Amino acid sequence: MEAVMKMRVLLAIMVVVVMVFSGFQNVSAADAPAPSPTSAASTTTTSAFLPTFVAFLVALAFGLIF
16 A cells, blocks of 8 residues: 555656656757767767766666656
8 A cells, every 4th residue: 555655656756757847948959059070069978878877877776666
């Protein structure tokens, strides 16, 4: 019974997070210019993978805890 309650709380938190992030629609990709080929704003750098790796670890931790 306790697992069901934890799952409902996690689901409620996820719904709230999705609703909060859905309100942040200020950035439009069509309005942003493309980075120049000589800039360091490339998607192949390791800094682009760091947030993805952190999100992976958070998801893994939630999976192990709940």
